Every structure is written in structure tokens, then in C-alpha cells.
Amino acid sequence: MVEETNKDDTKLDTKVDFELKKKANKKKKKAAVSGPVAPIDPYYEQVMHKYPVLLRNTKTKGRHAAASEQLGEGTTVCLEQATAFVVRSEYIDQHCHVCLDSLSTKMMCSDCSKAFYCSKTCLERDDTHALACSTMAQVDSIARVTDVDPDLLRLITLLLARRQRDSSEKENDGKDKQTSTPTPFWCTNDLISHRDHANPAFIRVVTEAGERLLSEMAESMQVPVDDLVTLACRINSNAHGLGDNEARNTDVALGLFPVGAMFFNHACNPNCAFVGVQNGQLAFRTIRPVQKDEELTVSYIDLYASRDERRQDLWGTKHFWCKCKRCTSPMDKSVDRFLQSIVCETCYQDVYVVPPSSMEELVHGRRVEPSGEWKCAKCGSAASAQSVSSTIEKAQEMYMEGLMAIRKARDYRRARSKLEPLVTTVTMKKSESDKGGDLHPRNALRLNASIPLMNCLRHSQDINAAINVNRYIIDTMEEHAKESLPRNTAEISDFWQNLGELCDLMASKTQDRAALSKRWRKEAREAFDQAARVRSVVFGPEHPKTKFVMKLATSV
16 A cells, blocks of 8 residues: 555544444445446456456455365466556665566666666566656655655556556557556556545645646646546555565565456455566465365455454555454454463463454544453453453553664664563463463564564574574464464565574574584575475465575575
8 A cells, every 4th residue: 555655644534423434334235235246347357267266246245256176375366467566766776667676787767767677678668658757757846745655646657657558559459569468557447446435635635746747747648636536546445565576575666456456355364365576467376275166365464463453454554344254253262362362370271362342443543441351262260351451551562662762763772671571481481381461472462572573683693592583483373374374475484584594694603513503504494495385385486586595595
């Protein structure tokens, strides 16, 4: 999602009267259920016919994709060329604007200074820049004046250039089309915009920016400013990030992929993942075996966040209240109970079940003071809801203090003192049953704290401690996988790679002790091999990220 610069002005407006919105949503839902289901456009059937996928549109699920046969993990179920994509401003001169490769040599457009290419071949493949160039030169100044994200304005510009290009190709009977054809612009009109949920402040500033932007465009590219604002809302609700093709776990580009956005719905326990590949393409791949007729789903958010956090994130960014199987299962039977509670002080084997927040609480931020008692999911013993909440709140305070120490002061020593107790009280124990009353080992807060803690430990050259924390992260994710959460994710592969790099560093630090150094190198290879195994499923064996970690394994 593209976020605007002024966050206070652009967050979801939670002041909208909830009861009125709820009644309106009920009316819309009733009308949708009672009305006819729209047929799927033949175009989408045509572009997806090569994949083992059925496209469906039902009253209960709306548009979605399902497996047409039993699928193994690592199966590509969609590969889509973006209607348009932009390299994010932070990386604008570091990646080719056509193939997304890192730039060792740069070819820059001298007219706008906003387009970079790795070669003449890629420059000649860019069939929309000539239409957008003069407008691109003005984007940054328009963004500053109106306080709108320049990446959003650049993507809007390229989408309108694609619209004009599509129109020209139609007139030319499809001549000069690229080998990898982008999804045509008209498909973006089929995307849900959620404009009625957008913050009025966002609509206001984008309208102003849109008017300025349109005045810089050729007449043939222009659309009514109201259509441009709706397009901006569609981008915010449907855009996908494209990651670095090498090792960095960062989205370096942002694109609109209408087919994928329309048919691959969200679930908090998905069976597919979307990954950026070269040339501005997005691949959807299965990350576990899928049964015939099973819906194909992806996740837009952190799978290891608590239920409340996931729902709040999805409401704020995608404007829907998640009702996936994981989010609607009873909390005392769900893996989610571990993510947001503390260990039972009676049996030491489970947690006190913290009930999920209601839609009213999360959408309006209406804090409800905990009252009564919360019971352990295993033994049924009760604890005061207030005491459980107090323990969790104190841990959250420590976590935030640790983050602030890093972000504001680069004080890694203080950050470590705040974060380490949240993690090592578990990792240092022989078993999680040594003590009750602590955050559960799989509590989301522990996992969140462990990542910056690793950076603190590495900064202080305590590599062995960093390795232990890294192992804790992987162990936690594997424990989640035992309860049906995905075993193959991009995040897990990154932590395996990081573990390999830390072990390799330890091997270098212990070169004077041959046996110890040899053991560390062996552990490094095993970690890299695990990263390669996971990435072969998630990204594919030929993806640059997979090849990169394979190379690391052979070089240790």
C-alpha cells in the first residue's frame, strides 16, 4: 500500500459513525446476496487457462481462484506482468526500471532524471516512459506542495500512460506489443477501490495533486480528476510490492497486478505466496500441498502477529474485517491464543485465553478495561484479566523502549537491556514450563523483540548470543508450522540465511581452533541449505534469491 506523507491526515478515519456504517454494510451485503452473480470476463479465463486454476465468482466468497487439480508445493498458479510498476523513490537510481536488476552501470533519462536503465535493451523496452516523461519531471514538486507520496503520483502517471498505450495498440491492431504483455489498463476498473472508506483528507490532497498532475499531461492521457482519485484508491487497496531480486528483504518497487489482486484473496493461514520476479512480474506459488477445489489464498500481513493486530492492520490498509478460518476459530482452540497471552501459573503448559477485541473496539480505538477472569485453555484455572493484561502491557512498554533506544539514539546497549529479558527468559530456560506468568514463548511480542535484539547483539559483536536468538526465531516459526501455519515462507528463508551468515562469521572468528571452526562452517552450510530449500518452494529454484543462497552454501 502506498502511504501518504502526512500520516495523521491519511490514516483511516475512525470517527465515522460505526452504527451507520454497519447498517449500510448490511444493506450492501443483503443486496449482493440477493442479486445475480456477475459472470467472469472471458479475458481473465483466457490469461489463466495455462495454470491449474479455476476462476469463480460466488455469492458467499465473491471473485476467487481455486485449484483445478491437486497441487504440490512450489506450483506456479499465476504469473502476471504489472499493468505498471515504479521503483520506489529510495531505490530509484539503484534498480533498472524495466527488469529491476541492480544497476552496476546507469543509463538515465536526461529529460526527467526519474528513469534509470541497466542497458540499451531495457531502455528500448520501456514503451510508456516517453508518454510520461514530461509529467514525471514535475512529480516531486507536486508531491511536496500537496503532501502526497511521490511514488503514488508516479504510479498513477505510468498507469495513465499504459492506458494511452493500450489505446494506441488497439488502433494499430495490436502491433508492437511486448513479449511479456502487461495486464491491460481496463482491468484496473474491475478492482475494488474502497473509496467510501478513504479518509476525506486523503481524497482532498490527492484531488489537488491530481489536478496539478493532469495539467502536466498530454491531453490524450488525461482523465477526469475524480477518476484519477478513484485510481489512487484502487492503488492503495490493491498494489503489491516487488522485492529485491537478490538478498535484501525489502520491497524496492510497487506495482498494480489486477488479475492477482482480484482472484487471490487474503487468508491468515494461506496456501500460496506472491513473490516479485524479474521484469516487473508477480508470481503466485503454492507453499504447501493444495487439494482440488480448495481456494487459493495469500497473506497481505504478518502471519505471526496477534489476531487483533492482523485484523486492525487489514482494516486500516485493505478496508475489510478479516473473517478467514483462522480469525473466526474459537480462541481457546487457535494458535492465536499463544501469540497474545502469558503462561498459566498452575499447569505451566498453556496460556490464559485473552478474548479477541470486537470490531467496534479496534475500528474506533475504544479501549475496554479488562475485567473478570481469563481461564487457561488446558487446565481451566483462572487468573485476573487485569493482572494478565498488566503483564502484557509492561512487556509492551519494554519493547517500545527498546525500539526507541535504537531509532532515536542508536543506543544499542540500552536497547539490549530492554529487549533481552523479553527473549532470553525463554531461550535460556531448559523448558517453557520452568515458570508461569511470563509471556508465552510464541507470544508475538517475543518474536518482534527478538529481531531488533539480534541487531543489538551483532552490533556489540556478541555473535554467539545472536545465533541463539536467531535459532529461537526459527524454532518458534517451526512450532507454529506444527499447528498448520505455513512452513515455507519468505520470512523463514531469510532467517535461515541470516543464521548461516552468523555461523559463518563465528567460523571466521574461531579459525585458530580448527575443530570448532569446522563445526560452525557445517552449521552455516546446513542453514544455507535450509534457506535454499524453502526458497525453491516460495520463489522457485531459478529465482535469483534462491540461487544467491545456494551460492552461499557452496562457498562456505
